Amino acid sequence: MNERSDIELYQCVAQGGVTAEQAFNLLYDRLSPHVYRYCRRMLGNEELTQDVFQETFLRFYRSIESDRNMTNVKGFLIRIARNLCYDARNSKHYGLAELPDELPGFSVRDEYEQKELLEIFRSVVDCLPVQYREPLVLKEYDGFSCKEISVVLEISVATVKVRIYRAKQMIRKQMSPALAELVS
Amino acid sequence: MNAYDATSPSDLLIAFLEGDLQEMHEDLLFSHLSGNPGLRLEMRELIAVNRLSSVDAQSLQPPSEWKAAVMSDVQELRNASVRDEPRRPIALPWFRTGALAVLTMLFGVLGTLGVQYLVQGDAVIRDVRPATVTNPQEVVEPLGAAKERTKQESDGSVSPGTDTGRSITAQSASSPVLAGNDVGVIIDHDFPEQRTHRVPSASTNEREALSADSEEELHRPKVLKESSVLLVENDFIVDEPVPSASPDAVLPQPLSPDLSVRPEHVEIGYRNTIGSAYPNVVLPSELDQQDADAGINGASLSLLYRLDEHHLIGLETGRDVFPQIYRGTENGEQIRYEQKPVLFWVGAAYQYRTGSVLFDGLHPFVRVIAGGTDAGPLTKGVAGFQFIPERRVALTLGVEGSALLYRYQGDWFSSRSLDFTYGLSISF
Numbered sequence: 001m002n003e004r005s006d007i008e009l010y011q012c013v014a015q016g017g018v019t020a021e022q023a024f025n026l027l028y029d030r031l032s033p034h035v036y037r038y039c040r041r042m043l044g045n046e047e048l049t050q051d052v053f054q055e056t057f058l059r060f061y062r063s064i065e066s067d068r069n070m071t072n073v074k075g076f077l078i079r080i081a082r083n084l085c086y087d088a089r090n091s092k093h094y095g096l097a098e099l100p101d102e103l104p105g106f107s108v109r110d111e112y113e114q115k116e117l118l119e120i121f122r123s124v125v126d127c128l129p130v131q132y133r134e135p136l137v138l139k140e141y142d143g144f145s146c147k148e149i150s151v152v153l154e155i156s157v158a159t160v161k162v163r164i165y166r167a168k169q170m171i172r173k174q175m176s177p178a179l180a181e182l183v184s
Numbered sequence: 185m186n187a188y189d190a191t192s193p194s195d196l197l198i199a200f201l202e203g204d205l206q207e208m209h210e211d212l213l214f215s216h217l218s219g220n221p222g223l224r225l226e227m228r229e230l231i232a233v234n235r236l237s238s239v240d241a242q243s244l245q246p247p248s249e250w251k252a253a254v255m256s257d258v259q260e261l262r263n264a265s266v267r268d269e270p271r272r273p274i275a276l277p278w279f280r281t282g283a284l285a286v287l288t289m290l291f292g293v294l295g296t297l298g299v300q301y302l303v304q305g306d307a308v309i310r311d312v313r314p315a316t317v318t319n320p321q322e323v324v325e326p327l328g329a330a331k332e333r334t335k336q337e338s339d340g341s342v343s344p345g346t347d348t349g350r351s352i353t354a355q356s357a358s359s360p361v362l363a364g365n366d367v368g369v370i371i372d373h374d375f376p377e378q379r380t381h382r383v384p385s386a387s388t389n390e391r392e393a394l395s396a397d398s399e400e401e402l403h404r405p406k407v408l409k410e411s412s413v414l415l416v417e418n419d420f421i422v423d424e425p426v427p428s429a430s431p432d433a434v435l436p437q438p439l440s441p442d443l444s445v446r447p448e449h450v451e452i453g454y455r456n457t458i459g460s461a462y463p464n465v466v467l468p469s470e471l472d473q474q475d476a477d478a479g480i481n482g483a484s485l486s487l488l489y490r491l492d493e494h495h496l497i498g499l500e501t502g503r504d505v506f507p508q509i510y511r512g513t514e515n516g517e518q519i520r521y522e523q524k525p526v527l528f529w530v531g532a533a534y535q536y537r538t539g540s541v542l543f544d545g546l547h548p549f550v551r552v553i554a555g556g557t558d559a560g561p562l563t564k565g566v567a568g569f570q571f572i573p574e575r576r577v578a579l580t581l582g583v584e585g586s587a588l589l590y591r592y593q594g595d596w597f598s599s600r601s602l603d604f605t606y607g608l609s610i611s612f
Contacts, residue, residue, distance in 0.1 A: 024258065027253060038244035053211040053246060057254045061261060118243070121236045141244070161187035165198045172229045184226040 001026060006073035014064045021026065031074055035081050038139040041083045042134065044126035052088050056081040075152055077144065082134075082152065089130075117178060124174045128167055135160050136167040187407075193223050200262040201230055295582040373447060447612045449490040455502075457584055459603025465522045470540040481505050481526060482603070486533060490611075494537055500553050501530040504586070504601070506558075512593040521592075529562050529588075532554020545572045549582070560590035566605060 001022055004012070035056055039049040046174050070076065088183035125133060134153065138144040139160075146164075150157045172179065188195035195325015199205040200213055217223055234261040250321055441445040484502025491497065506527055511520045533552040544570055553564040 017544075025255070028254065032246045034242070037244040040244055040261070051249065052246075053250060054254050054257065058257050058261065060350055061258050087235065118236065118240060120232075121322075122240060125240075136237075140234070141241040159188045161202065163205060164202065164416040165188065165195065167228060168233050169194065169200060171233050175233070176229065179232050180225070182232055183225070 006030065007070055010064065010070050010073050013061075014068070024061065027073065032057075034074055034142045035077055038078055038137055039085060041122075041125060041137040041141055042082075042130075043088055044122075045112055048088050052084045054080060055084055059084075072148065072151075074142070074149055075144070078138070078144075079152055107163050117182065119173060120178060121171070124171050127174075128170060132163050132167040132170065135163045139164055193220065194226065197223060197227055198230060201227070201234065228363075268332055275412050303388070310517060340535040379423065407557060435556060449611075450485070451488045451496065451498075451578070451609045451611050453486040453488065453500075453578075453607055453609035455484045455486065455580060455584075455605050455607030457484075457504075457601075457603035457605045459584075460509050461505060461599065463507055463509045464601070465524050488533060488535060488607070488609075493539075493563065496535040497532075499530065499532045499534050501528065503528050506557070506559065506599040507601050508590065509589070510592045510595070510597040510598065512595070523560070527557040527559055527588075529555055529557045531562060546570075547572060549580075560588060562586065562588045568605065570609070576610040576611040578611075580605065580609065582606075 001009075001012075001019065004023075004026075006027065009023040009027045013020045032053075036049065036053055039052045039056070040046070040068045043049050043052065056077065060077055063080075119159070125136070128136070135149050138149045138152065139146070144152070146160045148156050154159065187204060188199040188211070189195065196205060196209055196213040200210070205213065205357040212417055215225065228326035237578075260310070406529055479505055482504055484500055486498060486500035487502075488496040491513065503526060507522075507524045509520065509522050513519065532555060533551055533553045535549055537547045537549040540546055541548060547568075549568065549570050551564075551566040553562075553566070556562050564584060564586040565584055566584045568580060571579045572580075573579075582605050584601075584603045584605040586601050586603075590599070
C-alpha cells in the first residue's frame with residue numbers, strides 16, 4: 001500500500017472496501033503537511049488553521065468519487081483548502097497580521113536568535129498581499145511547480161513567476177536589516 | 185515572453201536564483217554582479233530568504249492530535265445519521281395517492297356488492313312489477329297461493345281466474361328488481377325460511393293503481409301464516425310483525441342493496457391510537473416533531489356509509505407519526521437518514537361488522553383502509569369489537585396495524601406500527 005501513488009490510493013478510497021480506510025490514512029500522512037503549511041501561511045492563525053485543516057479533509061473525503069478523473073490529488077486538496085481559507089479570511093474571526101514597526105538588526109549567533117529571525121520571517125510572509133503570498137507558499141512550502149500553481153490559481157505561468165519574484169523581493173526589503181546582519 | 189524584466193538587474197538576479205534566467209542573459213547578470221556590490225548583497229539576502237522559507241516549511245508539521253480528530257470525523261461520515269433538517273422522500277404526489285384511494289374505494293364497493301351477490305347464491309332476484317297490471321297472468325302470487333288456488337279450483341271452491349289475493353309473486357326473470365319504488369315480495373324457491381323484506385312503495389301512482397284489498401293483501405297475504413319474524417336491525421326493522429311463511433310457502437328474499445343514499449346510513453367516527461411504531465428512531469428533542477400537537481397525533485376521522493347491517497364503506501383521514509430510517513448515497517458516501525415526520529393521511533375504508541356475539545350489541549368487526557400520505561402509499565387494518573348500545577352510537581375497541589411505504593433513490597422502505605385503538609361512531 002505504501003508504494004502506491006496518490007491517485008491509486010484515491011481510487012482505493014473511492015471504491016470502498018476493506019482497504020479504503022488504510023488508503024485514506026496513507027493519503028492523510030502524505031498530504032497533511034502540505035495542507036497544514038498552506039493553511040498556516042495563508043491564515044497566519046493557528047486556531048483558524050485547525051478549523052480549515054480539518055474541514056479540508058472532511059470535504060475531501062465527501063467528494064471522493066470513483067468516476068472522478070483524478071490527476072493530482074495534492075492539487076485537488078489544496079484547491080479545497082484554498083477555498084476554505086478564502087472563506088475564513090472573509091469571516092469576522094480573521095485578523096490581518098501586522099508587521100512590527102521596526103525590525104531589529106541583530107546578529108544571529110545562537111539558536112534563540114535563529115528562532116526569533118524565523119518568527120520575523122513568518123510575520124513578514126503573513127503580511128504579504130494574498131496574490132503574492134499564495135504562489136510563494138505553494139512553491140516554497142508545498143513544492144508545487146509553476147505550472148501546477150498556474151492551474152490551481154488559474155493564472156498564467158509567467159504571472160506565477162512574476163508574483164513569486166515580487167514576493168521574495170518584498171520579504172527581502174522588509175527584512176533587510178536583519179538579513180544584512182545575517183549575511184554579513 | 186519572460187517573466188522578468190531583462191533591463192532590471194534585480195529581476196535578472198531573482199530569475200537566476202529561481203532557475204528561470206535565459207542563457208543569453210547570464211553574461212549580463214554576471215557583469216552587473218561584478219560591478220555592483222549592492223547587487224551582490226541583494227543576492228545573498230535572497231539566498232537567505234530561500235533558506236528561511238525552506239526552514240520554515242520543514243518546521244511546519246500538523247499536530248499529531250489533529251489526525252485523530254480528522255479520522256473520527258471521517259468515520260462518522262461513513263455511518264452518518266443525518267439528524268438535521270428532516271427530509272421527506274416523496275414517493276407519490278398527492279394526486280396519485282388520491283387516485284389510488286378512489287380506485288381502492290371503487291374496488292371495495294364493487295367487491296362488496298359482488299360478495300353480496302355471490303352470498304345470495306342462486307337466489308333469484310326477480311323482476312318485480314308494480315301491481316298495476318290488469319292482466320291476471322301478471323299478478324304475482326306466492327307459490328303457496330298458486331298451489332292453494334289450484335287446489336281450490338280443482339275442488340270447485342274457487343272459480344278459475346278468481347283472484348284469491350293480490351300478493352305478488354315475483355316473475356321469473358333475469359333482470360334485477362326494480363329499485364326503490366316498487367312493492368316487492370321476492371320469493372326464493374330455495375330458501376323458504378327467509379325473512380320478508382319489504383320496501384314500501386314510494387310511488388303514489390302505483391299505490392293508487394292497487395285496490396285497497398290488494399294493498400292489504402300485499403302486506404298480509406292470506407296464504408301466509410301470521411307469526412313474528414326476526415326483525416332486521418336499523419332501518420330494516422319492520423314495525424309490525426311480518427307473517428312468516430308456511431312450510432309450503434317460500435318467504436320473500438331480501439332485496440338487493442338499496443343504492444340510494446340515506447342519511448341514517450351515514451356514520452361519522454373518531455378513533456385514536458396508542459402503540460409502538462417501527463423502526464425505532466430516537467431524535468434530539470429539538471428535532472422531534474411528534475411532541476408538537478401531540479393530542480391529535482394518532483387520531484383519525486371517518487365518514488362511512490352503511491350498505492347493510494354488515495358492510496360499510498367510506499373515507500378515513502388522520503394524522504400520525506411515521507418513524508423513518510432510510511439509506512442512500514450522496515457525493516460518493518453512504519448516508520442514512522433518521523426522522524420522525526408527522527404526516528396527514530387519507531384513505532378509502534371498508535368495514536365488515538358481524539352480528540352480535542356474547543351479548544346484544546357487541547359486534548366483532550374488521551376494517552381495511554387503503555390510501556396514502558405525501559410520502560407514499562399507506563395501508564391500515566383494524567380489528568376489534570364495536571359495542572352498539574343504541575342504534576346511533578357505536579363504541580370501538582381494537583387493534584390497528586399500519587404500514588407506510590416510501591421510496592428513496594429507487595429503494596423502498598417502510599414505516600410500520602401496531603397500536604391499540606379506541607373510538608366512537610355516531611349515526612344520524
